[in-house]
Each structure stands twice: as structure tokens, then as C-alpha cells.
Amino acid sequence: MIYFDHLVETSSRKSLCSLQIEKLHSMLQKINGSNRFYTKKFDAAGVGTKDIRTIQDLPLLPLTTKAELVQAQKDVLPFGTNTTFPESAYSRFHQTSGTTGTPLRVLDTPESWDWWGRCWGHVLAGAGLTENDRLFVPFSFGPFIGFWAAVEGARQIKTLMIPGGGRDSLQRLSLMKELGATAMCCTPTYALRLAEAAEEADFDMGGITLQKLILAGEPGANVPATKARIEAAWQAKCYDHAGASEVGAHSFECESQPGGTHIIESEFIVEVLNPETLEAVPAGERGELIITNLGRIGYPVIRYRSGDLVRLNQEPCACGRTFARFEGGVLGRADDMVVVRGINIFPSAVENLVRRCEEVEEFRITVSTEREMGNLAIELELNNNSNPDKARNTVEQAVRNDLSLRPEITIVPYGTLPRFEMKAKRFHVKNI
Numbered sequence: 001m002i003y004f005d006h007l008v009e010t011s012s013r014k015s016l017c018s019l020q021i022e023k024l025h026s027m028l029q030k031i032n033g034s035n036r037f038y039t040k041k042f043d044a045a046g047v048g049t050k051d052i053r054t055i056q057d058l059p060l061l062p063l064t065t066k067a068e069l070v071q072a073q074k075d076v077l078p079f080g081t082n083t084t085f086p087e088s089a090y091s092r093f094h095q096t097s098g099t100t101g102t103p104l105r106v107l108d109t110p111e112s113w114d115w116w117g118r119c120w121g122h123v124l125a126g127a128g129l130t131e132n133d134r135l136f137v138p139f140s141f142g143p144f145i146g147f148w149a150a151v152e153g154a155r156q157i158k159t160l161m162i163p164g165g166g167r168d169s170l171q172r173l174s175l176m177k178e179l180g181a182t183a184m185c186c187t188p189t190y191a192l193r194l195a196e197a198a199e200e201a202d203f204d205m206g207g208i209t210l211q212k213l214i215l216a217g218e219p220g221a222n223v224p225a226t227k228a229r230i231e232a233a234w235q236a237k238c239y240d241h242a243g244a245s246e247v248g249a250h251s252f253e254c255e256s257q258p259g260g261t262h263i264i265e266s267e268f269i270v271e272v273l274n275p276e277t278l279e280a281v282p283a284g285e286r287g288e289l290i291i292t293n294l295g296r297i298g299y300p301v302i303r304y305r306s307g308d309l310v311r312l313n314q315e316p317c318a319c320g321r322t323f324a325r326f327e328g329g330v331l332g333r334a335d336d337m338v339v340v341r342g343i344n345i346f347p348s349a350v351e352n353l354v355r356r357c358e359e360v361e362e363f364r365i366t367v368s369t370e371r372e373m374g375n376l377a378i379e380l381e382l383n384n385n386s387n388p389d390k391a392r393n394t395v396e397q398a399v400r401n402d403l404s405l406r407p408e409i410t411i412v413p414y415g416t417l418p419r420f421e422m423k424a425k426r427f428h429v430k431n432i
């Protein structure tokens with residue numbers, strides 16, 4: 001088994017908690033008084049750094065929302081008030097992809113960039129990567145933090161990193177083949193898109209020696225039908241990873257693949273709360289991930305409401321790591337859920353049903369709501385030589401059985417639906 005930091009990853013829960021509280025203390029001392037955003041929040045809540053003695057005291061600190069960070073940015077343009085050091089201390093700028101509103105700008109110091117790399121080192125080593133691998137990163141290196149940090153992680157574990165930006169899918173496939181890439185980091189959507197591009201161009205995927213795909217940026221590697229489809233297309237294993245620009249790279253799937261992702265507990269403290277009552281939920285129950293990062297002193301988030309829904313599992317893992325896990329990875333976003341005819345629907349649940357139908361190449365889901373009623377429309381694009389009636393029946397039956405809903409299914413011609421390279425948007429909600 002490959003580890004990034006064997007001692008830390010296999011230490012006892014008691015040692016992990018001690019490490020977390022030590023790092024938290026150190027961070028609070030550095031930011032209180034220097035970081036305008038958090039100093040104001042702590043003062044308003046009437047809590048001082050001395051009040052936090054153990055992990056159990058963490059709930060004394062106020063929660064942080066993305067809206068607050070965005071507001072802090074608007075108040076003091078361009079970087080906001082959640083900065084601990086003078087601007088000259090920062091060496092990297094990134095911003096969120098802006099899929100859910102105003103892009104949030106984030107800054108990193110050389111130390112916090114090193115921390116990002118350490119977290120990605122856990123992700124890559126977790127998937128078993130070593131200095132003997134060749135990691136292909138087909139990503140256009142814009143302001144979105146995405147796989148920038150993967151590059152730093154690859155440097156830390158001494159893996160050969162092959163940048164794959166600035167070229168089309170076929171050129172990327174050729175480069176992977178020529179250089180003998182053994183692993184690739186991309187979104188699940190793009191893993192499927194690359195395989196589709198190979199098929200369209202009759203490109204021989206057999207010559208690619210890829211063994212591992214580390215997938216991030218959106219759900220997919222944790223959606224069983226999507227994962228199975230990617231693994232079949234590439235004849236390689238998929239590893240799930242989750243993170244966010246404002247939080248860091250926080251969880252990864254290990255080689256034992258217990259059906260979830262490990263949280264890098266040496267760099268983060270996680271809590272799981274009921275998103276409505278904000279009370280802690282028992283282990284194993286679904287709730288909102290509240291996360292505190294411990295190594296990004298220049299741009300910290302403390303008790304941050306991620307909006308992601310997770311289930312915490314602290315059972316031992318066959319890989320030997322003691323880091324707790326998110327069962328099934330990040331299950332979805334609290335604000336992604338829609339109600340159709342009284343039934344709660346998450347996009348990933350519908351995706352899992354649609355992808356199980358082998359004939360489906362691409363799809364789009366539109367939920368329209370009209371007062372309490374609602375309609376689930378699914379457009380399907382099928383691969384060549386598929387039987388449209390069979391595909392329609394398969395998806396309809398799956399949705400009826402699993403979600404107790406009768407979907408409205410339309411088969412559209414091949415090439416009609418949009419293709420995506422980064423975060424896909426296949427789920428749409430229309431309020432009528």
C-alpha cells in the first residue's frame with residue numbers, strides 16, 4: 001500500500017485529534033487580529049481563541065458561509081478581507097468557476113500552496129501513484145484552481161507530470177499514447193468525452209497504457225453506473241476526489257476502495273450538521289459537511305458551510321488509514337435537491353439510473369415545477385446502432401422503480417446535446 005505520510009495516516013484517533021487541535025490553536029493565534037474577516041466574526045460571536053481548548057469546543061466558533069466570503073470580497077475589492085497577511089505575502093491567485101454565482105477569488109502564500117500540494121499528495125498517493133508513474137493532466141490552466149494543485153501534488157510525490165492543455169481531444173490521446181501515460185486527472189465528464197472522441201475517430205485506445213483515473217470537479221466517480229462506464233471505456237480504475245477552491249483538496253479514494261473517500265484529517269476538521277437545524281447528526285446519517293482547513297493560514301475557512309451532503313464513517317479501512325471516510329463520497333449538494341410530486345430528487349441519483357442503460361451516450365434532465373406538481377423530462381442521445389424503444393423503456397422502468405416517477409423521455413439525434421470539458425451541466429430546473 002502506498003501512503004503519502006504513513007505515520008500520520010495510520011495514527012490513532014487520539015493522536016489525530018491532538019494534531020488537529022494543535023494546528024487549530026496555531027492558526028487561530030495567527031489570524032485573530034490580523035485577518036479582518038475572522039477577527040470581526042469572532043468579536044461578534046464574543047469568542048476568543050482561548051475558549052477553544054479541545055475539538056469539542058469547535059462549535060463555539062461561528063459558522064462561515066460562501067455568501068459571507070463573497071460579501072467580504074465585494075466590500076473590499078478585489079480580494080476581500082479574508083486575508084491574514086499583507087498582499088505582498090501572496091504568490092498565487094485563483095478563483096472559483098462561478099457555476100453557482102459570483103466567482104470567489106482566493107489567494108495563496110508559498111506556504112499555503114505547499115499545503116495544497118501536500119493535500120493533493122495524499123490524493124495521488126492514495127490512488128497508488130509513485131515516482132514511477134506518468135500523470136497526464138488534460139486541463140487548460142486558467143484561473144480555476146482545479147488541477148493546478150494536482151500539479152503541485154505530483155511534484156511533491158515526484159511523479160512525472162505531463163500537461164495536456166492547448167490541444168484537442170485527439171491530440172491529447174496521441175500524446176498519452178506516445179509518452180506512455182499511466183494515470184490521468186480530469187473530470188468524470190471529460191474522461192467519458194475523451195473515450196467518445198476516440199471512438200468517433202476510430203482511435204485505438206488499446207495502445208494507451210493508462211491504469212488509473214483520478215476524477216474530480218463534479219460527482220461521477222462516486223456514481224456507480226458512471227464509474228463503471230468510465231472504467232470499462234478506459235480499462236482502468238477510477239478514484240474519486242473532492243475539494244473546493246475556497247476550502248482545499250479534502251478527500252480521496254484509497255486503493256482499497258471501500259465505497260467512499262477518506263478525509264485528510266491531518267489537514268481538515270470536519271463536522272456533519274443537519275442543514276436546517278444546524279445540529280450535529282449521528283455518524284452514518286446524511287448531513288451538510290462543515291469544514292475547517294488547518295494549513296491555509298493566509299486564506300482560512302473555519303466551520304465553513306460547504307453545501308455538500310455527506311455521511312461520515314469512522315470504521316477502520318482495509319488500507320490501514322485511520323482517516324474517517326465519506327460513505328459514497330460527496331452525495332450531492334444541499335441546494336441541488338428538487339422536489340417533484342413530493343419526491344426528493346438528487347441529480348446524481350437520476351444520473352446513476354440513466355447511465356446504467358448502455359445505449360445512452362449523453363443525456364439532459366429538465367425538471368419543471370408548477371406549484372406542487374412537477375415533471376421530470378429526460379432527453380437521451382444514444383450511441384450508434386441502438387434500439388431507441390429499448391433504451392426508452394430501460395430508462396423509464398429504472399426511474400419508475402427507483403424514484404416512483406414517470407419521466408417524459410425524448411430520444412434526440414446523436415450530437416444534439418452539449419459536451420463538456422470541465423464541470424458538466426446536465427440537470428436543469430425550470431420554475432413555471
Ligand SMILES: [Zn+2]
Nearest residue numbers: 254256317319
Ligand atoms: Zn482506505
